[in-house]
Amino acid sequence: MHDKPSPAFYALLFTLIFMAVGPIALMFINSFKLDVDIVSGTGGLLFLPTIQNYETALCDVLWYEPDHIDFCSLKFGGAFVNSIIIALVSTMLTLIIGCMAAYALVRFRFMGRDVASLTTLMVRMVPPAVLLVPVFGLWNNEFCLDKDGLIGGLIRDAFGGRGDVCLAGTHAGIILVYIAMNLPFVIWILQSFIVQVPRSLEEAARVDGAGPFQVFFLVVLPLIKPGLAAAAIFTFRIAWNEYLLASALSDRNTKTVPILIVNNMSEFNVEWGVIMATGMLLAIPPIIFTLFASRQIITGMTAGAVKG
Amino acid sequence: MTRERLNRMTPYMFFGPAAVIMVIALLYPLGYMVYGSFRDWDPSQNISETEFVGLKNYITLFFDPAFRESLSVTLIFAGSVVVVEMVVGVGLALLLDRDIKGMSVLRTLFILPMMIAPVVVGLMWRFMYHPTVGTFNRTLDWLGLEKVDWLGQHALLSVIIADVWQWTPFIFILALAALQSLPRSALEAARIDGATAWQQIVHIKLPLMMPVLIVTALLRLIDAFKVLEVILVMTEGGPGLSTEIVALRISRTATEFRELGVAAAMSNYLLILLLFLTLGMFAFTRWQEARADRIAAAAAKAPEV
Numbered sequence: 154m155h156d157k158p159s160p161a162f163y164a165l166l167f168t169l170i171f172m173a174v175g176p177i178a179l180m181f182i183n184s185f186k187l188d189v190d191i192v193s194g195t196g197g198l199l200f201l202p203t204i205q206n207y208e209t210a211l212c213d214v215l216w217y218e219p220d221h222i223d224f225c226s227l228k229f230g231g232a233f234v235n236s237i238i239i240a241l242v243s244t245m246l247t248l249i250i251g252c253m254a255a256y257a258l259v260r261f262r263f264m265g266r267d268v269a270s271l272t273t274l275m276v277r278m279v280p281p282a283v284l285l286v287p288v289f290g291l292w293n294n295e296f297c298l299d300k301d302g303l304i305g306g307l308i309r310d311a312f313g314g315r316g317d318v319c320l321a322g323t324h325a326g327i328i329l330v331y332i333a334m335n336l337p338f339v340i341w342i343l344q345s346f347i348v349q350v351p352r353s354l355e356e357a358a359r360v361d362g363a364g365p366f367q368v369f370f371l372v373v374l375p376l377i378k379p380g381l382a383a384a385a386i387f388t389f390r391i392a393w394n395e396y397l398l399a400s401a402l403s404d405r406n407t408k409t410v411p412i413l414i415v416n417n418m419s420e421f422n423v424e425w426g427v428i429m430a431t432g433m434l435l436a437i438p439p440i441i442f443t444l445f446a447s448r449q450i451i452t453g454m455t456a457g458a459v460k461g
Numbered sequence: 462m463t464r465e466r467l468n469r470m471t472p473y474m475f476f477g478p479a480a481v482i483m484v485i486a487l488l489y490p491l492g493y494m495v496y497g498s499f500r501d502w503d504p505s506q507n508i509s510e511t512e513f514v515g516l517k518n519y520i521t522l523f524f525d526p527a528f529r530e531s532l533s534v535t536l537i538f539a540g541s542v543v544v545v546e547m548v549v550g551v552g553l554a555l556l557l558d559r560d561i562k563g564m565s566v567l568r569t570l571f572i573l574p575m576m577i578a579p580v581v582v583g584l585m586w587r588f589m590y591h592p593t594v595g596t597f598n599r600t601l602d603w604l605g606l607e608k609v610d611w612l613g614q615h616a617l618l619s620v621i622i623a624d625v626w627q628w629t630p631f632i633f634i635l636a637l638a639a640l641q642s643l644p645r646s647a648l649e650a651a652r653i654d655g656a657t658a659w660q661q662i663v664h665i666k667l668p669l670m671m672p673v674l675i676v677t678a679l680l681r682l683i684d685a686f687k688v689l690e691v692i693l694v695m696t697e698g699g700p701g702l703s704t705e706i707v708a709l710r711i712s713r714t715a716t717e718f719r720e721l722g723v724a725a726a727m728s729n730y731l732l733i734l735l736l737f738l739t740l741g742m743f744a745f746t747r748w749q750e751a752r753a754d755r756i757a758a759a760a761a762k763a764p765e766v
Contacts (some may be wrong), residue, residue, distance in 0.1 A: 396578075
């Protein structure tokens with residue numbers, strides 16, 4: 154360990170970095186190529202970069218009309234907005250609800266605590282695919298407001314449409330599933346951070362007359378900021394990247410970016426350049442988070458696994 | 462409300478919102494799924510209109526060659542992915558466990574693959590595996606070698622490679638964290654006694670890392686059963702059924718074949734499988750803790766030598 158690393162060591166390191174980043178760099182480069190250049194395959198880096206692919210992808214939110222498009226078929230901009238709304242709102246709600254629950258599990262002894270703790274741990278393993286069928290059924294048929302009822306009627310009058318007002322097809326419907334899906338993980342990870350907060354601080358605040366909520370929000374929360382950051386990134390990552398449940402629950406207006414990408418992939422003739430551009434746009438937020446908060450991500454990962 | 466009552470209500474006020482959400486959007490749906498799996502259920506029907514068919518869905522599935530095929534594909538996929546990732550990830554951690562500058566940069570670059578959307582990972586690999594314009598076949602062509610039919614003949618292998626690319630860093634980082642938290646004294650003692658690097662790894666490092674490694678492997682195994690998007694984008698389960706994992710089959714049964722009852726029964730099979738894995742992980746950590754306590758107690762009791 155104290156010996157000087159050999160050249161072979163650096164060669165290995167370099168290969169590993171190349172392998173980890175290579176595919177991403179390839180996608181990045183290809184997103185600036187025309188399809189002709191991608192398919193002809195003349196030279197990896199010798200090409201004229203163009204932002205045409207990005208223009209095609211974002212045609213519905215551009216303020217000008219690019220020359221090369223006659224008809225804007227890819228509604229990527231709208232999907233991008235949907236993705237942002239859904240990911241941000243669900244991350245924020247998951248964090249608030251999750252850290253409160255984690256605090257309750259760590260600091261209080263109450264009836265049903267063991268059941269709650271065990272259930273939280275167990276539902277962590279439920280895959281999205283298992284939720285697909287019941288969530289589809291419930292969100293479409295059961296979690297509805299009667300269209301003749303008071304609130305349902307108001308919504309129908311305001312937005313039009315037919316049938317009962319259901320959760321399926323709304324942002325709220327997708328957000329609800331994402332919160333539920335991420336909560337067990339967030340609670341689990343934050344517990345290990347809350348345990349480390351010294352009890353004496355909380356007691357001091359209590360002696361000074363702070364209520365339980367004041368103690369939590371003013372004393373405990375500021376101390377577990379690193380944990381919150383880690384949990385936020387993991388939650389955002391799942392909400393931002395998820396495809397299956399979003400595709401089952403969204404309608405024309407609430408499609409998220411992953412759905413759009415999958416829909417465009419399954420067509421026979423893939424337009425590689427445009428697809429790569431959309432993929433890049435979907436990948437950019439997580440990449441930025443990783444570059445700026447890798448320390449928190451790694452802390453969160455190890456806290457999650459080592460605690461078991 | 463008196464202060465006393467308020468105090469007693471506090472934990473419920475903190476845990477309440479989470480409980481409500483998890484009951485509405487996780488536990489109730491799971492119960493609904495179990496209920497639906499005993500019914501002949503079509504997407505156009507409300508569940509109350511459906512007919513009770515007992516265990517029919519489960520029995521049909523049990524004897525359905527397509528489901529068995531996708532179950533074995535899932536097991537092969539999850540098993541080989543975990544084994545390869547553990548070997549490569551732990552191996553790399555042992556190799557790279559040095560104090561070098563830029564280690565944090567390396568780790569940052571390493572976690573990029575797993576932060577990116579599975580959909581995008583599938584998309585990148587589908588391009589690289591493309592029979593004519595893809596990176597791999599072009600490189601092979603350039604080297605004068607024969608092209609490989611990646612997503613055709615070797616679809617399962619190709620899918621496994623993509624997953625190994627995405628998730629080996631996870632194992633690597635956890636293994637590295639475990640390595641760096643090992644007691645320095647044990648390693649120091651071994652070195653003074655003249656243990657070779659290999660002996661240190663086999664007799665000291667690996668046994669000491671084992672608890673973390675086993676939990677990591679189990680976590681990864683549970684996650685490997687959740688993989689869906691990467692495979693969906695790369696192969697859509699094809700060619701034939703060669704890469705159709707259970708998660709994909711559930712979604713196809715529900716949306717294409719429109720048999721929600723069967724899909725629910727399938728989900729339940731998958732859930733039971735994962736339940737066993739989770740219980741295994743749980744039992745293991747409990748056993749580990751008990752063992753650590755015993756050792757600590759024995760050490761405390763033992764007379765000073």
